[in-house]
Amino acid sequence: MTPDESLESLDRVLEHRVRLGIAVLLTRYDAISFGRFKELLRETDGSLGAQLRKLENEGYVHVRKEFRDRRPTTWYALTSKGRKALGVHLAALRQVIRMADKT
Amino acid sequence: MAEVDSIAKDLGYVRGLVETAEPHRSPSAIYLLWAVIVPVGFALADFEPRLTGLYWLIASPVGFVASTWIGIRNSRRQGQVDRREGARHVLHWLGMMAAILLTVPLVATGAVTDKGMGQVILLLIALAYFLNGVHMERPLLWVGILMAGGYGATFLFSKHVWTMLGLVISAALVASAIVESKRAAATRRASLDAR
Numbered sequence: 117m118t119p120d121e122s123l124e125s126l127d128r129v130l131e132h133r134v135r136l137g138i139a140v141l142l143t144r145y146d147a148i149s150f151g152r153f154k155e156l157l158r159e160t161d162g163s164l165g166a167q168l169r170k171l172e173n174e175g176y177v178h179v180r181k182e183f184r185d186r187r188p189t190t191w192y193a194l195t196s197k198g199r200k201a202l203g204v205h206l207a208a209l210r211q212v213i214r215m216a217d218k219t
Numbered sequence: 220m221a222e223v224d225s226i227a228k229d230l231g232y233v234r235g236l237v238e239t240a241e242p243h244r245s246p247s248a249i250y251l252l253w254a255v256i257v258p259v260g261f262a263l264a265d266f267e268p269r270l271t272g273l274y275w276l277i278a279s280p281v282g283f284v285a286s287t288w289i290g291i292r293n294s295r296r297q298g299q300v301d302r303r304e305g306a307r308h309v310l311h312w313l314g315m316m317a318a319i320l321l322t323v324p325l326v327a328t329g330a331v332t333d334k335g336m337g338q339v340i341l342l343l344i345a346l347a348y349f350l351n352g353v354h355m356e357r358p359l360l361w362v363g364i365l366m367a368g369g370y371g372a373t374f375l376f377s378k379h380v381w382t383m384l385g386l387v388i389s390a391a392l393v394a395s396a397i398v399e400s401k402r403a404a405a406t407r408r409a410s411l412d413a414r
Contacts, residue, residue: 137232137233137236140237144237148299155298156236189298213227
């Protein structure tokens with residue numbers, strides 16, 4: 117596989133580093149709230165919401181809303197489709213870096 | 220090549236994120252809970268030895284359930300749920316309680332005296348705290364060492380040794396709670412400053 121072919125096999129949704137960061141964090145934790153993502157990623161509400169919506173629309177994350185102390189909390193968890201896509205994407209990234217090291 | 224540089228930068232960013240989202244440590248409320256339960260149970264061994272077994276039979280599971288509840292509430296409040304980490308804590312402390320229950324036949328068969336039983340249990344608890352400190356909550360390592368020292372003291376002193384030991388362990392737990400609370404406040408401040 118050439119570097120160009122490896123680049124082709126990257127997942128377009130996970131190419132954005134914030135979305136990649138969200139997916140990786142969700143492999144480590146069972147669920148993370150919107151507020152905690154905001155703390156970790158240091159993104160604005162609008163930008164973070166857009167990235168999470170993109171992942172949700174792709175079926176990569178599952179969203180659950182609940183009320184805590186009368187305040188709404190949104191929780192995100194990785195779906196099996198998202199986990200699989202992340203695995204493929206990370207393997208492609210590794211391949212790209214390996215090929216570049218060889219050249 | 221530009222793509223590879225960009226990928227390397229992205230991976231560095233993701234690595235930084237994972238490091239920032241380090242697993243949360245136990246909330247200080249759990250340390251404070253046991254700082255109350257422990258000295259009462261230990262003092263009973265000196266002043267009302269007949270009630271000691273009954274006290275720990277009730278206090279241990281109640282403390283365990285309350286600690287689990289505080290831990291779950293804390294992780295939900297922080298917005299980061301890690302069931303594997305929670306299960307590790309639960310299994311660790313359940314293992315200790317099971318080991319303590321398994322010492323009952325030692326007294327029932329007369330293999331160990333009442334005082335000896337207390338010392339064996341203290342040693343088991345010291346080991347459980349020490350191992351928890353090694354693998355999970357570093358402040359508990361020192362509490363475990365303190366307990367092991369207290370185990371040695373039970374051979375040297377005979378009067379009110381359990382009460383003194385309970386108070387020393389309680390003080391160590393309060394100190395751990397203060398350290399943990401300051402660490403959590405510093406993390407919160409750093410997170411706010413970074414925004």
